[in-house]
Amino acid sequence: MNYTGVREVEVVVIGAGQAGLAAGFHLRRAGYVPDRDAVVFDHSPRPGGAWQFRWPTLTYEKVHGMHALPGMELTGADPGRPSAEVIGGYFDDYERTFGLRVHRPVSVLAVREGAGGRLLVETSEGGYAARALINATGTWDRPFWPRFPGQETFTGRQLHSSRYPGPESFRGARVVVVGGGTSAVQQLMELAPYAAATTWVTRRPPVFRAGPFDEEQGRAAVALVEERVRAGLPPRSVVSVTGLPMTEAVRRARESGVLERLPLFDRITPTGVAWADGRTVEADTILYGTGFRAAIDHLAPLRLREPGGGIRMAGTRALRDARVHLVGYGPSASTIGANRAGRAAVRDIRRLLTRDAQPGGAAGHLGDGAGPTVAADATGSLAS
Numbered sequence: 278m279n280y281t282g283v284r285e286v287e288v289v290v291i292g293a294g295q296a297g298l299a300a301g302f303h304l305r306r307a308g309y310v311p312d313r314d315a316v317v318f319d320h321s322p323r324p325g326g327a328w329q330f331r332w333p334t335l336t337y338e339k340v341h342g343m344h345a346l347p348g349m350e351l352t353g354a355d356p357g358r359p360s361a362e363v364i365g366g367y368f369d370d371y372e373r374t375f376g377l378r379v380h381r382p383v384s385v386l387a388v389r390e391g392a393g394g395r396l397l398v399e400t401s402e403g404g405y406a407a408r409a410l411i412n413a414t415g416t417w418d419r420p421f422w423p424r425f426p427g428q429e430t431f432t433g434r435q436l437h438s439s440r441y442p443g444p445e446s447f448r449g450a451r452v453v454v455v456g457g458g459t460s461a462v463q464q465l466m467e468l469a470p471y472a473a474a475t476t477w478v479t480r481r482p483p484v485f486r487a488g489p490f491d492e493e494q495g496r497a498a499v500a501l502v503e504e505r506v507r508a509g510l511p512p513r514s515v516v517s518v519t520g521l522p523m524t525e526a527v528r529r530a531r532e533s534g535v536l537e538r539l540p541l542f543d544r545i546t547p548t549g550v551a552w553a554d555g556r557t558v559e560a561d562t563i564l565y566g567t568g569f570r571a572a573i574d575h576l577a578p579l580r581l582r583e584p585g586g587g588i589r590m591a592g593t594r595a596l597r598d599a600r601v602h603l604v605g606y607g608p609s610a611s612t613i614g615a616n617r618a619g620r621a622a623v624r625d626i627r628r629l630l631t632r633d634a635q636p637g638g639a640a641g642h643l644g645d646g647a648g649p650t651v652a653a654d655a656t657g658s659l660a661s
Contacts, residue, residue: 283397283404286316288626290411291388291398291575293319293379294326295346296605297413298368299619301377302347307627312378316407318400319381324372325365327417332441334467337363346371347616385414388601389578394633396579396600408633409600409626412576413615416569423455423567426544431563433548438566444468450561452476453550455541457483461566462521462536468564469535476558478550480541485527486520571606593622599629 287309290300301317309315323329338356343364345351349371354363372379384401388410391397395406420437428435438460447468454465457479469475521527530536542550542558549560573588581588581597588595588603595601602625604618 283391283406285395285406286314287407287630288315288409288411289396289398289405289407290315290317290413291385292326292413292415292605293317293321293324293368293372293377293381294328294413294415294417294605294615295344296415296615296619297326297411298371298377299347299616300411300413300604300622301379301619302371302375303620303623305375305377307623311376316405317377317379318383318385319379320384320401322382323365324369324379324381325361326368327415328364328368329361330417330439331359331361332443332464333359333361334443335360335463339463340364344616347620349374385575387575387578407600408630409602411602411604411619411622411626412573412606413604413619414572414575415605416571418572419570420565421567421570422565425542427547428545430547431545431549433560434562436562436564438464438564439569441564444471447472447562449473451549451559452562452564453478453542453558453560454564454566455479456566456568457481457521457538458566458568459521461564462527462530464564464566466526466530466535469530475535476539476550476560477536478539478541483536483538484520485523485531487523573603573606576601592625593618594625600626602626 288304290297290304293301297317297319301311301315304315305311311317319326321329336357337354337360340360343351343360346367351364351367354367371377380402382401386399386401389397389399391406393406395408396410398405398407398410417439420439422437438456441460441464444467448471450472451474452468452472453476454461455478461477461479462483465475465477527536540552543553544551545563546557549558550563551557579595579598579601581595581601583589588597590596590603593602593604593606595603602622604622605615606618
């Protein structure tokens with residue numbers, strides 16, 4: 278569809294990854310008809326959220342912690358198929374099954390104050406005036422690139438893990454992998470047999486976790502992230518609070534020396550990296566597995582951030598604007614957390630819109646401060 282005028286709807290959802298689809302499901306379940314009362318936007322070319330961009334050799338059996346969407350399990354998946362295909366197909370089936378009618382590819386350019394107490398959502402297909410907004414944009418569009426002295430002088434190739442092309446691209450190359458998250462470890466282990474040499478560097482010593490990761494441990498991990506953001510600190514990656522899973526492949530890689538970690542280097546030279554103690558490593562490629570930051574620049578006109586740079590929240594609701602909810606963000610930036618956040622956001626929005634529809638109901642654009650608050654850093658994520 279291509280709307281040229283401003284169209285009024287009850288709720289806009291930005292993003293159709295795990296969090297956005299969960300929100301869309303709960304909106305429909307609450308009686309908001311897709312494409313009439315609620316509109317879901319996604320700027321990606323097809324269903325699958327960020328999963329559709331994962332490297333081809335990341336098969337489904339290697340996926341770290343995929344949780345089913347509400348109302349429909351993912352069953353019968355071939356573990357040897359690329360995760361992009363498996364999860365992309367699952368998301369596609371999910372959208373069709375529940376008739377979510379996602380608008381794509383549509384870019385949301387900005388969200389600002391509109392007329393009559395509504396939010397004006399400016400998109401590449403026109404303007405929408407919404408009574409409430411669920412932001413589920415995740416982090417994939419904001420890969421984090423660390424900066425080092427001499428970085429611009431490097432004569433080899435530098436790329437982020439989000440653009441990892443597969444192991445063949447590193448055949449015969451000397452590769453430095455930066456980062457201690459799951460993607461960095463998976464990519465390092467995969468490319469090592471093809472590379473002439475590999476070097477793994479991390480800011481902190483990695484912690485490996487043995488045994489299954491159960492629901493109780495998951496709640497504890499989320500609580501640790503929540504504690505940091507409540508203190509106004511950026512959320513750490515999920516791996517920093519759970520540890521790297523000690524799989525058989527990881528065990529073999531440690532024994533073979535592939536996962537022998539060095540501390541982070543101090544500078545980049547034209548031909549490699551160097552430490553302050555005089556150590557150097559020659560490199561043809563530097564691969565940054567350094568995570569992501571939240572993609573929320575389109576919300577800037579609403580002035581949601583506090584002086585410290587964070588967005589103070591009560592649950593999923595922004596305290597500076599009760600019409601705005603952030604899901605899949607901060608403590609809810611995991612697949613199971615995104616599902617729960619989507620449900621919570623819809624419940625809160627329904628309560629707000631029902632209250633505002635009553636005679637004398639207050640316009641809900643200012644937060645009332647009720648409930649526990651969380652200061653979520655505007656650049657934080659649980660990217661692994």
